[in-house]
Amino acid sequence: MTYLVExxxxxxxxxxxxxxxxxxxxxxxxxxxxxxxxxxxxxxxxRDALDVPRLAIPAGSFTVVVGPSGCGKSTxxxxxxxxxxxxxxSVLIEGTDVTGLPPGERGVAMVFQDFALYPHMTVERNISFxxxxxxxxxxxxxxxxxxxxxxxxxxxxxxGLSELRGRLPGQLSGGERQRVGLARAIVRxxxxxLLDEPLSALDAQLRQRARAELVRLHRELRNxxxxxxxxxxxxxxxxxxxxxxxxxxxxQSGPPADVFRYPADTFVATFLGxxxxxxxxxxxxxxxxxxxxxxxxxxxxxAAGPVLLGWRPADGLLEPLGPDLAGPAGVPTPGGPAxxxxxxxxxxxxxxxxxxxxxxxIVLHGVVDVVEFTGDGTVVTCVGPGNGIQWAVSLxxxxxVPAVGAPVRVRVPAERIHLFDQDSGVRLGAGxxxxxxxx
Amino acid sequence: xxxxxxxxxxxxxxxxxxxxxxxxxxxxPGRRPGSRRARRAVGTAGHHAFLLVAVAVMxxxxxxxxxxxxxxxxxxxxxxxxxxxxxxxxYRVATQDFPVWRLLLNTTVMSAxxxxxxxxxxxxxxxxxxxxxxxxxxxxxxxxxITLLVPPQSLVIPLFLMISHxxxxxxLPGLILPQxxxxxxxxxxxxxxxxxxxxxxxxxxxxxxxxxxEVLRLVLLPILRPALGAVSILLFITAWNEYLWPVLAAxxxxxxxxxxxxxxFLTQEGPEYGPLLAGSMLATLPxxxxxxxxxxxxxDAFMHSGLR
Numbered sequence: 001m002t003y004l005v006e007x008x009x010x011x012x013x014x015x016x017x018x019x020x021x022x023x024x025x026x027x028x029x030x031x032x033x034x035x036x037x038x039x040x041x042x043x044x045x046x047r048d049a050l051d052v053p054r055l056a057i058p059a060g061s062f063t064v065v066v067g068p069s070g071c072g073k074s075t076x077x078x079x080x081x082x083x084x085x086x087x088x089x090s091v092l093i094e095g096t097d098v099t100g101l102p103p104g105e106r107g108v109a110m111v112f113q114d115f116a117l118y119p120h121m122t123v124e125r126n127i128s129f130x131x132x133x134x135x136x137x138x139x140x141x142x143x144x145x146x147x148x149x150x151x152x153x154x155x156x157x158x159x160g161l162s163e164l165r166g167r168l169p170g171q172l173s174g175g176e177r178q179r180v181g182l183a184r185a186i187v188r189x190x191x192x193x194l195l196d197e198p199l200s201a202l203d204a205q206l207r208q209r210a211r212a213e214l215v216r217l218h219r220e221l222r223n224x225x226x227x228x229x230x231x232x233x234x235x236x237x238x239x240x241x242x243x244x245x246x247x248x249x250x251x252q253s254g255p256p257a258d259v260f261r262y263p264a265d266t267f268v269a270t271f272l273g274x275x276x277x278x279x280x281x282x283x284x285x286x287x288x289x290x291x292x293x294x295x296x297x298x299x300x301x302x303a304a305g306p307v308l309l310g311w312r313p314a315d316g317l318l319e320p321l322g323p324d325l326a327g328p329a330g331v332p333t334p335g336g337p338a339x340x341x342x343x344x345x346x347x348x349x350x351x352x353x354x355x356x357x358x359x360x361x362i363v364l365h366g367v368v369d370v371v372e373f374t375g376d377g378t379v380v381t382c383v384g385p386g387n388g389i390q391w392a393v394s395l396x397x398x399x400x401v402p403a404v405g406a407p408v409r410v411r412v413p414a415e416r417i418h419l420f421d422q423d424s425g426v427r428l429g430a431g432x433x434x435x436x437x438x439x
Numbered sequence: 440x441x442x443x444x445x446x447x448x449x450x451x452x453x454x455x456x457x458x459x460x461x462x463x464x465x466x467x468p469g470r471r472p473g474s475r476r477a478r479r480a481v482g483t484a485g486h487h488a489f490l491l492v493a494v495a496v497m498x499x500x501x502x503x504x505x506x507x508x509x510x511x512x513x514x515x516x517x518x519x520x521x522x523x524x525x526x527x528x529x530y531r532v533a534t535q536d537f538p539v540w541r542l543l544l545n546t547t548v549m550s551a552x553x554x555x556x557x558x559x560x561x562x563x564x565x566x567x568x569x570x571x572x573x574x575x576x577x578x579x580x581x582x583x584x585i586t587l588l589v590p591p592q593s594l595v596i597p598l599f600l601m602i603s604h605x606x607x608x609x610x611l612p613g614l615i616l617p618q619x620x621x622x623x624x625x626x627x628x629x630x631x632x633x634x635x636x637x638x639x640x641x642x643x644x645x646x647x648x649x650x651x652x653e654v655l656r657l658v659l660l661p662i663l664r665p666a667l668g669a670v671s672i673l674l675f676i677t678a679w680n681e682y683l684w685p686v687l688a689a690x691x692x693x694x695x696x697x698x699x700x701x702x703x704f705l706t707q708e709g710p711e712y713g714p715l716l717a718g719s720m721l722a723t724l725p726x727x728x729x730x731x732x733x734x735x736x737x738x739d740a741f742m743h744s745g746l747r
Binding site (some may be wrong): 078081082083103104105108109110113114116117118119120129130133134147185188256290 | 637639640642643644646647648649650653656657661662664688
């Protein structure tokens with residue numbers, strides 16, 4: 001965020017009338033699924049803990065709600081569950097307004113982060129609790145005793161809990177507890193399954209397996225699943241629909257690939273993806289198709305104002321920069337308009353400032369600062385000229401990794417460049433409008 | 440003390456040459472490790488001596504009373520603290536000439552009644568205060584806490600007038616109901632215990648379709664069982680030891696409780712110390728039994744209540 005530079009007015013390509021919150025709206029969503037309208041919830045803080053003008057979660061989708069801690073995602077889930085009463089607005093589940101209904105009558109089930117098993121009941125009784133209550137409340141229409149036991153047996157078999165039915169929660173491992181919590185939730189065949197960070201209490205190995213199990217379960221049950229997480233990897237990998245939240249608002253929603261490819265603003269851009277997207281504040285030169293910043297030069301296919309240039313670390317092509325390649329700044333390039341006077345931007349020009357590329361794209365010069373080996377690849381963090389400007393490039397292999405301190409050049413192809421408004425951080429131009437993709 | 444020097448190695452070692460590690464682990468080439476160890480031993484001994492005195496101050500009178508309760512009528516004022524030869528005469532007098540069993544039964548019924556009714560009020564109150572807090576729940580909680588500060592003696596006269604007009608003297612309702620003014624303590628204690636229960640468990644029960652009262656009965660109460668045990672023991676012992684109110688509410692020997700009932704041993708011919716002490720021993724016996732059955736919980740209860 002240190003890139004944010006005070007400028008006068010945003011570029012003309014932006015559409016300032018579009019509220020980020022409205023990006024959440026899914027055009028033509030059926031009344032099935034979950035619809036939040038005008039939901040607000042405040043805990044007395046300076047801003048609302050939750051402020052969602054409209055959010056539609058399609059029926060049958062595996063929707064992942066992601067955001068940093070305190071962004072309101074868990075509050076939103078609890079509002080859907082009925083554990084929290086919103087200050088205003090309404091919740092529709094499968095077309096029915098459930099805003100005033102108690103949690104048990106909404107047709108939703110939930111798996112909690114701490115699993116919330118009843119410590120004094122065996123696994124079997126934990127799972128059957130809801131069904132037994134239903135039988136008690138409705139002696140005629142409720143489930144019969146043999147139906148309850150067969151449903152519990154089914155779900156135990158499905159989740160591999162058959163051997164553990166007589167145990168108490170205190171005698172189970174974390175993964176087993178998680179499965180009991182899941183079994184208790186799905187045994188009632190809920191139309192909506194809510195998962196509140198169900199994997200965060202598991203260790204890394206177990207989490208990978210549990211993730212796959214959840215996805216498989218959703219494929220078999222075909223109900224609407226809403227999973228809340230702060231883990232951006234879970235967010236991208238598990239869902240068919242992704243909702244990104246920040247500061248109580250929905251910032252963007254859509255298929256994970258679309259959200260990742262066309263982040264609606266700099267928050268989404270830097271929150272999803274690891275390492276996060278690199279952002280650079282740049283100034284246009286000439287007709288606006290050439291942009292420069294410290295240690296950076298870019299050529300765009302179309303003109304832009306003063307913007308934030310973004311690129312994902314995996315999209316950069318790293319090349320070692322020999323001393324002979326580190327040519328002087330401002331070398332005229334064929335097809336380019338005028339030589340770029342970099343001295344105007346970041347102090348005196350240095351050897352190592354990149355030339356404006358001939359093809360559309362970004363060229364950055366920097367010095368390797370940190371090299372992180374991640375197993376499959378390597379993340380190289382580089383420092384550009386100027387005041388501690390950093391950017392990261394991920395390399396697929398582990399060969400040809402530059403040494404720390406080596407001067408390097410990174411090229412980013414034009415189609416991988418993201419543009420954001422310097423003031424609002426909203427995405428400009430390139431790519432479909434947020435939310436326009438539909439589901 | 441040793442841990443203090445262990446975690447603060449930066450402080451200069453007092454015996455000069457050796458490092459802090461040497462001074463902590465005994466067999467070291469430090470100059471005078473012995474003196475330090477001796478000083479520590481003296482400190483420990485002093486500490487224990489203090490504790491022993493404190494225990495003696497509390498236990499000796501009880502042991503004395505226990506011993507005297509086995510003495511013959513003539514030996515009560517002997518210099519010899521030991522009841523030689525021991526006799527059960529006092530217990531015979533206490534249980535046959537006086538209605539000690541009746542008094543103990545009355546006390547048990549009263550204490551059980553007070554405990555049960557207090558729990559019956561306090562459990563739903565604590566549950567509601569935590570799970571369904573009214574808008575002014577802080578004020579409500581504060582008012583409940585303030586009732587603990589009202590001296591019971593100040594309520595005795597109005598309460599006495601009330602039960603007199605109702606004709607409730609020497610009845611169980613007259614004995615029990617006015618003692619419920621102390622329910623605030625149970626509410627405050629249980630409220631803390633309810634707050635300690637993970638809200639997600641109660642939320643899960645609500646999502647499973649449990650109505651608020653079912654959440655309380657089927658989920659919260661089983662989880663609170665240890666806490667309820669501790670609190671009810673505390674309430675029971677407090678009610679058992681109650682003196683002032685039973686004296687006023689149930690002066691009749693058939694309806695009296697054991698604590699004021701002991702006064703019946705102070706006969707017109709003077710106090711009968713032997714049977715009196717035998718009665719006292721019998722009065723404390725149930726408490727001792729409760730303590731042995733659940734000593735951990737009793738300790739917990741008193742530690743958490745911050746009383747006595």
